[in-house]
Amino acid sequence: MKIVDYKYHSKDITQGIVHIGVGNFHRAHQAFYTNVLLEDNDQKEWGICGISLLSSDEKNVENLKSQDLDYTLTVCGRDGSDQVYKIGALQELIAGYENPKAVIDKIAERSIKIISLTITEGGYNLDKGTGNFDLEDEKIKHDIENPRFPSTVFGFIAEGLRVRKHRGNGSITILSCDNLQHNGDTAKKAFTTFINAQDDELASWVMQNVTFPNSMVDRITPSTNPADIKRLNANSGSTDKVPVYCEDFIQWVIEDDFIAGRPAWERVGVEFVNDVSAFENMKLSLLNASHTLLCYPAFLSGYRKVDNAMHDPLFTALLMDFMNIDITPYVPAPKETNLELYKKTLIERFANRSVSDQLSRLCYDGISKFPVYIMPNLSKMIKDGKDLKRITFLIAAYRHYLKYKKDSKGLTYDVAEPWLTSEDSKFIESSNPLDFLNLTPFKSYNLMASEKFTQEYLYYAEIIKEKGITAVLNTIVSKN
Missing domain, CATH: 1.10.1040.10 (N-(1-d-carboxylethyl)-l-norvaline Dehydrogenase; domain 2)
Known part of the structure; x- marks a missing residue:
């Protein structure tokens, strides 16, 4: 089976997006859309820097790095036909559990305009009964009291924004790509509650300089086990250590509220609306x-x-x-x-x-x-x-x-x-x-x-x- 390779050169791409949570869904959805868009000469500034904060991701991080962050995506058609794509949208991958400072510095970079997230429904630290952000969680309390040594996504982003503010590197958008009602509003509640509890001055800056658009994402993407890897590589003729497969249906609808600019994702099928x-x-x-x-x-x-x-x-x-x-x-x-x-x-x-x-x-x-x-x-x-x-x-x-x-x-x-x-x-x-x-x-x-x-x-x-x-x-x- 012929693999559809990307046509751009990595040396021509700069990073405009930080994505936290580089799992299968991100690699089959947001990275897929971005991979296609990077073919356009005027969109080269929207490469992705992936960030993994969990040590349980270590093997995947090592495997991706061993193949220069490229991977294959098999899109499985409902008619039984498959198409394999080589994806190169990931330009860098930082392991926060090894190098937390690199994560903070990356979020603070002037070229980064969007922080996108796939941290799962449970990752926003909301009480499942009340819907309120849980400030009593031990990891949250640690990050509030030790801003320079974060361990949670909230602590990392807060410290990154604090450094960004200090360096005068401008506004930024936080884009949730998780399956939550009003996911942007949910992200805003979670991050602003955390930041309000940690740093009043940063909280005021965030109110003026960070937007949280709501979005709806859709593409069924199974997890990949060793048998899947063997099967996918046999079908594609590849030796990919971390291939992904997904269905042929894909959808992404986003409220167009990007304070620092955004990719022209509408060119590759993303729908921008006023209310999602x-x-x-x-x-x-x-x-x-x-x-x-x-x-x-x-x-x-x-x-x-x-x-x-x-x-x-x-x-x-x-x-x-x-x-x-x-x-x-x-x-x-x-x-x-x-x-x-x-x-x-x-x-x-x-x-x-x-x-x-x-x-x-x-x-x-x-x-x-x-x-x-x-x-x-x-x-x-x-x-x-x-x-x-x-x-x-x-x-x-x-x-x-x-x-x-x-x-x-x-x-x-x-x-x-x-x-x-x-x-x-x-x-x-x-x-x-x-x-x-x-x-x-x-x-x-x-x-x-x-x-x-x-x-x-x-x-x-x-x-x-x-x-x-x-x-x-x-x-x-x-x-x-």
Whole structure:
């Protein structure tokens, strides 16, 4: 298979973007868009400097550096055809756990106009119940008291901005690329709360010199395991140590609020708007919420890949009913968007055999995902007296997944919930299913105040344990 190589020369590129969190999604999405744009002679100042703050990224950092930061991206078509691209948008990669000063100096550089972020839904240090920034976190307290020796993304960016301000190197934009409601507003809340607690003078400068546009990002990008690396390289004829693969669908919608300038991403398909809310609501409520609804019941049924579950008519029907009956009334379509086509395309994307995403990836960190993808619409549904069976079933399935750690085939599994508190663990282990509704992502919604919700949830919690997930799912789908 022929690899589409980039045509620009790295010596001609300067860095205008710092990106924190150089994971697979960034390399398949923002770096992909930027890679195409760098072909234009008047856009050479928008190369990316990647920053990794986590020592767990060390192997990936070493591998990328060993191949001059270039990597291959395989785009998997829904028609079964693939295309491989060589990506060169990463011009530098700094390991903050090895050289924190280099991170701070890079953020302070005059040429850097944008700090973009993919630090996950849970990375903004917001209390999952209240939504407030947690100033009592031990790492946060350390960074507030020791500004020159940061350990968190908030400490690094604050110190970088402080040096930038001191050097007179101008304004900058912080661009969140994470799946959060109003992600720019969320980033602004997190970073300004931290900076206000640390440095009044810097806080005043940030108010005048930093913008936080909201954005919506979309491209399904699985994690890559050793078998994937071998398969991808065999298909492309490459020896890439860190290849990435993704679906053929891609979307990026951004509010055009860049105080220091921006790349002309609109030339390569990015949409700039005044308000991203409708796009964001559509994507989080339909795609991400459907992923959440799918992953726990499918995993408990014994599936491990998204496409395999989606070729089971039970799960296709579950998701279609969820999107059409439960969510569509709360999702006004953005202008010129065909919502029916969007939903149909989502089913096709989930079922893409070439992508074959991991259900474990979708199950990861439900504590951070439920407050973003599920709870806002659930609270409206309860208030409006809507049918709740699919979501009460989901929450009961989530409890079963966390509590019993064994699927319907008798296979045990590990749960990955990095933000689970010791109090949450007690609620999960409790023999009373109602205690689970006090879990961090649910407690502020007072679900026990709804008799309809609690009755249905208790019913599903008991019957899933008694009859198994598939038997229960059959009753839910057949009633529609």
